[in-house]
Amino acid sequence: VKLRSPLVVQLYGIATRNTSYFGIVLEFMDGGSLRERLDDVIEHPVIEATQMRTWSRQIANGMRYLYSREVEHRDLKTSNVLLDQNSSCKISDFGLARCEELKSRLSSTTRRHGAVGTLPFMAPEVLRLKPFSEKADVYSYAMTLIEIVTRKVPWKGLTNEQIMMQVAVDKSHPDLPADTPSDLKSIIEACWVHEAAARPSFEDIVRTYFGRTKSTSSGVNDRIESHNDVSLTVDEGSAVSVGQRVTLTGLYNREELNSKTGVVKSIDGDRAIVELSKDKVVTVSTTNLVAWT
Numbered sequence: 001v002k003l004r005s006p007l008v009v010q011l012y013g014i015a016t017r018n019t020s021y022f023g024i025v026l027e028f029m030d031g032g033s034l035r036e037r038l039d040d041v042i043e044h045p046v047i048e049a050t051q052m053r054t055w056s057r058q059i060a061n062g063m064r065y066l067y068s069r070e071v072e073h074r075d076l077k078t079s080n081v082l083l084d085q086n087s088s089c090k091i092s093d094f095g096l097a098r099c100e101e102l103k104s105r106l107s108s109t110t111r112r113h114g115a116v117g118t119l120p121f122m123a124p125e126v127l128r129l130k131p132f133s134e135k136a137d138v139y140s141y142a143m144t145l146i147e148i149v150t151r152k153v154p155w156k157g158l159t160n161e162q163i164m165m166q167v168a169v170d171k172s173h174p175d176l177p178a179d180t181p182s183d184l185k186s187i188i189e190a191c192w193v194h195e196a197a198a199r200p201s202f203e204d205i206v207r208t209y210f211g212r213t214k215s216t217s218s219g220v221n222d223r224i225e226s227h228n229d230v231s232l233t234v235d236e237g238s239a240v241s242v243g244q245r246v247t248l249t250g251l252y253n254r255e256e257l258n259s260k261t262g263v264v265k266s267i268d269g270d271r272a273i274v275e276l277s278k279d280k281v282v283t284v285s286t287t288n289l290v291a292w293t
Helices: 034-039 049-068 134-150 160-169 182-191 202-209
Strands: 011-015 022-028 081-083 089-091 225-229 232-235 245-252 256-269 271-277 282-287
Touching: 011 225, 011 256, 034 225, 049 089, 049 182, 049 202, 134 182, 134 202, 182 202, 245 271
Parallel strands: 225 282
Antiparallel strands: 011 022, 081 089, 232 245, 245 256, 256 271, 271 282
């Protein structure tokens, strides 16, 4: 299966010398992990609610993309989310991922029936050794959002046995701070529901909580939308110029831009305005340039 999205860390190649050595070449993410950012109270003493919402949206959209490609992550947490130079999120570390299309298991520890992942982020049904599903990743997403709003790992200070008792038996949840933004609290509470069937899918999360549209003075919805989750692909070279035809890949509102072509109408700093049709124009970042097709 091919994964190409500005919301997922890109795999560029595989290197091997013999059966005992296996290396992969990944996109460089110079912002480090989201976990490291949350831990860095010296350089980043305060994380604004707007930044929390941006990360939450990008992670949800990234997971939505993975499930559109039938890929389970199975170990979602902030240490497996990397940041680029603009502090935008990309999902990484597919060591426990599973792809139904390829019947693949990228780790010898991955099992269809069995507990996989990192204990504080694991859903109740996974702890009970039930089959893994998207809804288990949704539960992990709730725990990841708890990391973002508290800057702490869920259930910190508890033993593994105590965590299992709290989650699988007592149906408890980590406490949320009183100042948790109300919209993020709503998402967390929807995603940490004990019964898997009652949790939303990532498609539901994106549509319900992040699917807002914009209107312009012309009254045309979605006429212009600024979106950091869209990447540009050019046929040759490494620069974007006015009049150039480019390909867009990523998430625009609720629509997957799967190699949609458009024409660059103007460039302002690191932003390019690309016309997809006469009534749809998107503003994207030229820093998300992919110089290959």
